[in-house]
Amino acid sequence: MKCSYCGKEIKSGHGIIFAKDTKQVLYFCSKKCRINSQYRKPQKTKWTEKAREMREERKRLIKKVDTDNMKKE
Numbered sequence: 001m002k003c004s005y006c007g008k009e010i011k012s013g014h015g016i017i018f019a020k021d022t023k024q025v026l027y028f029c030s031k032k033c034r035i036n037s038q039y040r041k042p043q044k045t046k047w048t049e050k051a052r053e054m055r056e057e058r059k060r061l062i063k064k065v066d067t068d069n070m071k072k073e
C-alpha cells in the first residue's frame, strides 16, 4: 500500500487510514503526511513522489523544447 500523500510504500501495521466526508479513503505513512495533506497540495510539497514526478516532467519538457529549437536553427 502506498501513502496517498508522499507516495512512499507503507508497511503493514504502520500508517494512518483516513476517511474523508466524500467517502474517499486515504492512506498516510505518517502524521506528517496526514497534516500536510490538509493544507498543502502534494504537487507543491518538495518531498513527495508527486512533486518529484512533476519536476522530472518539467525537466523533460524543457529538454524537448531545447532540442526542438536546435533543429529549427
Ligand SMILES: [Zn+2]
Binding pocket: 003, 004, 005, 006, 007, 008, 028, 029, 030, 033
Ligand atoms: Zn507519506
